[in-house]
Amino acid sequence: MSALAGAWAREVATDAWPGPVAAGRAPATRLFVAGGATHAGKSTICLGILQQAVETYGANQVAYVKAATQDEREDAVSRWCASNKVEYRSGKHCPIVYYAGFTRAFLDGSAGTSQQWLDRAARVVEELASTRKFVLIDGVGFPAVGSVCGTSNADVAKRLEAPVVLVVKSGVGGAIDEASYGTAFFGARDVPVLGVVLNRSAAAGFYSRDKVLAPVHSYFASTRLALYGIVPDEPSLTDLRTAAAASEVDAAPAASHVRKHVDVAQILTDAARDPWNAQRVVPTVAPADAIDADDLRLRVQQAAAQIGAEVVKEKC
Numbered sequence: 422m423s424a425l426a427g428a429w430a431r432e433v434a435t436d437a438w439p440g441p442v443a444a445g446r447a448p449a450t451r452l453f454v455a456g457g458a459t460h461a462g463k464s465t466i467c468l469g470i471l472q473q474a475v476e477t478y479g480a481n482q483v484a485y486v487k488a489a490t491q492d493e494r495e496d497a498v499s500r501w502c503a504s505n506k507v508e509y510r511s512g513k514h515c516p517i518v519y520y521a522g523f524t525r526a527f528l529d530g531s532a533g534t535s536q537q538w539l540d541r542a543a544r545v546v547e548e549l550a551s552t553r554k555f556v557l558i559d560g561v562g563f564p565a566v567g568s569v570c571g572t573s574n575a576d577v578a579k580r581l582e583a584p585v586v587l588v589v590k591s592g593v594g595g596a597i598d599e600a601s602y603g604t605a606f607f608g609a610r611d612v613p614v615l616g617v618v619l620n621r622s623a624a625a626g627f628y629s630r631d632k633v634l635a636p637v638h639s640y641f642a643s644t645r646l647a648l649y650g651i652v653p654d655e656p657s658l659t660d661l662r663t664a665a666a667a668s669e670v671d672a673a674p675a676a677s678h679v680r681k682h683v684d685v686a687q688i689l690t691d692a693a694r695d696p697w698n699a700q701r702v703v704p705t706v707a708p709a710d711a712i713d714a715d716d717l718r719l720r721v722q723q724a725a726a727q728i729g730a731e732v733v734k735e736k737c
Contacts, residue, residue: 448701449550452692453488453578455560455607457589457599462620464498466588466652467559468672469679471498471507473686474555480506484549487511488542488577489561491519498559501672508549511559516542517572519561527570535571539580542572546581555689558583564606575610584613584695586688591622591651593636604646615691616647618683621654629653630682647691650683 454470456463467485474483485502486509493513502509510516517538526532550556558581560566560574567573578585585607589599596619604614619637622630630653641648655678679685692698 449553450555450693450698451583453558453583453585455574455585457603459562461588463588465675467498468676469685472676478554482554483507484553484556485509487515487559489517490515497672516545538572564603575607575612578612579610582697584615587617588620591619593633616649618649619651622651652682
């Protein structure tokens, strides 16, 4: 698989992509995993990357952050991190939680600013990166989620200066279209996309992994994007997120399945060589103007409850 990935990885010259490397950032390698669409399987791919990172750097040198979420339940990645003694922030501890009422509160000016939320995510990552060698950042939904608040996946990745690996649903034309759309969205914000992973290819038939590999490889060979692998669907892993939300699950098989079909070692190498990571310096200034997310949520929920009470009263 390294031939598929390494041969087509983008150049890592300083001027290969626009956008400055900010001073004052912890030197740990950062990598942002984004989905081309909702339920593309980002978290499953994260498991494979984390397992490789732990073998490469050691568990105490790796951290995982779910930068933003719409679901605060436990998931397979957080359970895997807990079992493998990897520090993580997810669920209700995500820096940005899009709970009910958040968007409206943001638009009426009562939920802080875009910069405050981006800085909140940055503080979490900086804290974890300060004593570690690798931090994996997991996106939410499709690339544009959060745009209304100025906190899309691309906005967050840019604030964190984390290059992106894009996970798209397997196929040929549809997968390439999804990759093109996602790459364009991140590129518009000067965020580098290292490459793609096609996830959940059919087990057999016209869209099986063996049938789509050649044409997809041919396409990405003509681009700056690495094709890191094509992951065939595994029925036993389909409901992993739902199962993990309710009880303990063994996520190790999912991680191994990903590593069997994705060149995760090359992903780590490309991430470390990316200019944003290769040129970091030790942080000297901590972000300021913090937002109290818990207090804000309480006020938004109270306001929503009041509105609901008034609606009921009017109907009566």
